[in-house]
Amino acid sequence: MRPPQKTNALRILDALGVRYETASYAIADDHVDAVTAAQEMGVAPEVVWKTLVAHNENNAPVVFCIPSQAELNLKKAARAVGAKKIELVNLRDLTPLTGYVRGGCSPIGMKKIYPTWLDETAALFSRIYVNAGARGLQVIVAPGDLIRATGAKTADLT
Numbered sequence: 001m002r003p004p005q006k007t008n009a010l011r012i013l014d015a016l017g018v019r020y021e022t023a024s025y026a027i028a029d030d031h032v033d034a035v036t037a038a039q040e041m042g043v044a045p046e047v048v049w050k051t052l053v054a055h056n057e058n059n060a061p062v063v064f065c066i067p068s069q070a071e072l073n074l075k076k077a078a079r080a081v082g083a084k085k086i087e088l089v090n091l092r093d094l095t096p097l098t099g100y101v102r103g104g105c106s107p108i109g110m111k112k113i114y115p116t117w118l119d120e121t122a123a124l125f126s127r128i129y130v131n132a133g134a135r136g137l138q139v140i141v142a143p144g145d146l147i148r149a150t151g152a153k154t155a156d157l158t
Contacts, residue, residue, distance in 0.1 A: 009106040035048075064117050065116070128142075
C-alpha cells in the first residue's frame, strides 16, 4: 500500500519508473534506529538499511547506506571516496544539507545530489528497505534501482 502523500524520494522513483513497495512503522517521540524499525516492521535487520551523511576533510558531504545493524567504518569509507578522513555530520547540519530530518533521511531526493555509496553487501539481497524520506516510512527497492536513483557506487564500508 502506498502512502497517501508522496515524499520526494517516492516521486523520484516514480519518475524513473522504478517498481517499489512501501512499509511503515510507528514512530515514537524519541529516535527510532534502523534495527528497531526492522523489528517494528517484522523483517530481518540485515534488509533494513540506514542512511548516514558525512563529510570529508574539505567539508564536502558524502552519503553512505549500510545495513541497520552495521557500523560505518570511517577508514574504509574514506578510502572508498578517496578522502583522507570522513566524519559524520553534526545532527544540526542534517536538515540544512539534505532537506530531511533525523530518522527520515533518504538517500534519494536530497536537496542536492551528493556522492552516495552503498555497502557492497547490498548485492546479497533482491530488495532492501531504505528510508523513503519521512519518519516511519520505508521504501522497499532492488539495490540496482537504488543505485540508479542515487548514482551510488558500492564499496566495503563496514
